[in-house]
Amino acid sequence: MGRAFESQLGSVGVSATSQYVMHPVGRPVFGTIRPPGSKSLTNRALVTAALASGVSRLTGVLKSRDTEVMIDSLKRLGISVDDRLDEQCVTVTGCGGRIPRLTAELWLENSGTSIRFLAAMCAIGPGDGAKGSYRLDGNTRMRERPIEDLTSALASMGCVAKCELGSGCPPVVIESTGLSAPRVSIGTGKSSQFLSALLLAAPYSSVPLDIETLGPMVSEPYIDMTLGVMARFGVTVDISQPGHYRVSPSGYASADYDIEPDASAASYFFAAAAITQGRVTVEGLNQQALQGDVHFVKALERMGCDVKWGADHVTVTGRPLHGIDIDMNAISDTAQTLAVVATFAAGSTTIRNIAHVRHKETDRITAVVTELSKLGIHATEFHDGMTIQPGLPNCSAAAPQLVHTYDDHRMAMSFALLGLVHSGVVIDDPACTSKTYPDFFADLSRLCEEGSAS
Numbered sequence: 001m002g003r004a005f006e007s008q009l010g011s012v013g014v015s016a017t018s019q020y021v022m023h024p025v026g027r028p029v030f031g032t033i034r035p036p037g038s039k040s041l042t043n044r045a046l047v048t049a050a051l052a053s054g055v056s057r058l059t060g061v062l063k064s065r066d067t068e069v070m071i072d073s074l075k076r077l078g079i080s081v082d083d084r085l086d087e088q089c090v091t092v093t094g095c096g097g098r099i100p101r102l103t104a105e106l107w108l109e110n111s112g113t114s115i116r117f118l119a120a121m122c123a124i125g126p127g128d129g130a131k132g133s134y135r136l137d138g139n140t141r142m143r144e145r146p147i148e149d150l151t152s153a154l155a156s157m158g159c160v161a162k163c164e165l166g167s168g169c170p171p172v173v174i175e176s177t178g179l180s181a182p183r184v185s186i187g188t189g190k191s192s193q194f195l196s197a198l199l200l201a202a203p204y205s206s207v208p209l210d211i212e213t214l215g216p217m218v219s220e221p222y223i224d225m226t227l228g229v230m231a232r233f234g235v236t237v238d239i240s241q242p243g244h245y246r247v248s249p250s251g252y253a254s255a256d257y258d259i260e261p262d263a264s265a266a267s268y269f270f271a272a273a274a275i276t277q278g279r280v281t282v283e284g285l286n287q288q289a290l291q292g293d294v295h296f297v298k299a300l301e302r303m304g305c306d307v308k309w310g311a312d313h314v315t316v317t318g319r320p321l322h323g324i325d326i327d328m329n330a331i332s333d334t335a336q337t338l339a340v341v342a343t344f345a346a347g348s349t350t351i352r353n354i355a356h357v358r359h360k361e362t363d364r365i366t367a368v369v370t371e372l373s374k375l376g377i378h379a380t381e382f383h384d385g386m387t388i389q390p391g392l393p394n395c396s397a398a399a400p401q402l403v404h405t406y407d408d409h410r411m412a413m414s415f416a417l418l419g420l421v422h423s424g425v426v427i428d429d430p431a432c433t434s435k436t437y438p439d440f441f442a443d444l445s446r447l448c449e450e451g452s453a454s
Contacts (some may be wrong), residue, residue, distance in 0.1 A: 020427040020441060021400065022419020028278030028318065029420065031450035033443060035266050035282065037062040037088060037259040038291055039436045040222065043070050043113045044229040045257050047121055047200050050079045052094035052233055054254030061090045061259055064436045066111040073106040073118055077134075097204035097251050098127035108138045108170075110361055110407070110435070113193055115142065115170060116150055120197035123154045123161060124204045125176040135164070137171040141407065145169055145359055149187040150194040157181040157205075183210040188217040190356055195245070196226040202247035203235045211245040218356040221292020221330050228290040232257055260284060263291035265437050267334040268413050269447060270316040274300050275344045275421055277318035280447065285314050296334040299326055303345055323347035323390070332357050336414040339368045342388040343377050343418070355384035361435070362406035371403050371415060375425075395424030402426045409435040416444065 037060040046067070049056035061067065063085035071083050071090070078100025080093035099122065108115040115136050122134040137143075148168035154161035159176030163169060179201065188195050195213060202209045217223070227237050234253035238246035261284040273280035285294050287309050297316055301307045302324050306317040323345045328335045332354045342349035357364040365381050372379040376394030380387050395401035401424055405411040409432050419425035433440045 018430060019402065020416070020430045022416060022425040022427065024423055025276065025420050025448045028276045029272045029280060029448055030278050031447040032281040032283060033269050033447050034284050035261040035269070035443070036437060036439070038262040038264075039064060039066050040113065040225060041229065041259045041290065042067050043117060044196070044200065044226055045259060046070050046074065046090070046092065047117045048229055048233045048252055049092035049254070049257070050074050050081075050094055051097055051121065051124070051200075051204060052252035052254045053096040054094055056092045056094060056233075056254040057256045058090045058092065059088060059256075059258045060261070061085060061088045062262065062436070063088065064438060065109060065434050066114060066436055069108050069111050070114045070118075073108065073114065076104045076106055077101050077122070094252070094254055097124055099125060099132050101132070102126055102130060103133045104135075106134065106136045108136060108142065110139050110142045112145060112191070112360070115172070116147060116191070116193040116197045117200055119147065119150060119161070119172050119174055120154065120201040122174040123157070123159045123176045123179055124201055125159070125178045127178065129177055131175060131177045134174045135171060136174070141361060142170050143167070146190050147172060149190060150197055153184050153186045153194070153198060157184050179205040179209075180207055181205070181209070182207050183212065185212045185214050187214045189215045190218070190359055192217060192219040192222045195223055199223075199226050199230065199237065199245060199247065203230075203249060203251050205247070205249050208249060209247045211247070213243050218329055219292075219332055224292065225290045260289055260291060262436070263289060263293035263296070264333045265413070265440070266314075267293060267296045267337040268417060268440070268444070270297055270300060270314075271337050271341050271417050272420055272444070272447065273316045274303070274305050274318045274321060274341050275417060277320070279315065279317040281313050281315040283313045286310065286312060293331050293334050296331055296337065299324070299328070299331075299334075299338055300341070302326070303341065321345040323349040325350045325352070327353045329353040333410065336364060336368055336410050337417070339372070339379075339386065339388050340414045340417045343372065343390055344421070345390050348387055348389050350385065350387045352385040361408040362411065364408065364410070367406050367408065367411055371411070375401055375403075375418070393418060393422045393425065395422065397423045400424040400426045402428050405429050405432050407432050409433045409437065413437065413440050416441070420448070
């Protein structure tokens, strides 16, 4: 009973076409776990440290494809990065806001944070009036993900910033001698990463910069995260006027920075407690965490779970679940997790205000509804969300069902939860979790085995 699943090919990452056959644990899940470092914090800290003056030491760094492509791109820009990702440690010698290389080709695969943050960073240019020319590209899905709100904002600040194919999506070309505009407007209805990108680069504008946001903002807690990282490297942003962010051109100071465990990843372990009526403690997180996704547990609490906050941990105890109607705009990276939890609740669950997740690694609304429906669970989508009815999957050990993951790490991790309870769930392409959590299946199995041994 301790082994929750098995790979047909042995381990995650062996093959892009491998599959995991999940096996029910047959009991409540009890245990304690510390997920790896936050991807969102890691990539923010890497950019900030790269721009800072001096040497920064980052600990708790996430080893994943998203961080690897970020580090590779920083090196291509001429930044000195000593990465010991196996030890979760990276030392960065910052460039002081002057991009060392005049030209570079950057390949970001499907890392949205990386391509958006680096596009703004490249717009800072080499300094001393020299012009830098940079091209940023990614895989097929990246070429479908919007970035025009950011390139338009950068272009209005005096540099060349354009989508090479005229599609509003990558590849992106940046040519710049620096940023000098005193104000800029940015749309935040599709992604908060556009604003985060401008904020991260703003301390190296030649003049104080007033950033005005246009329209509604999605995933606003990620802006608080960005401001928190900037503050750790010595830059405080004036947010006294609603919808405006005023940044002085002070530059970053180097820092030693320890990165929190990934709260989005923690959602899967909290959910395991919820659906098996077990108890799981995640270490390294608390109510003051920079990551808004830690508040996913409040959604579980609304559904009936018990939640206890500690100084350096959060514990969720599963109880009988009931459906809820919830706005998940602020914690949209956990919407897929909650959708799976909803299948175990009494009554329907409706998740609202997440239209922007259609522009993520895949169209996450359609993908979730498609895969749940394929399993015989009644789910419907609407323009900015979905409704899920509780139900039993129409699969078994004798008649397994393959869950397609659409090259989306969160599809693989969230749907794996079904297999903790129901037999016959097979996860296609588990290697896609390498984007943010290469050891997810091993850690999930370890957590399940911990409970069986206690």
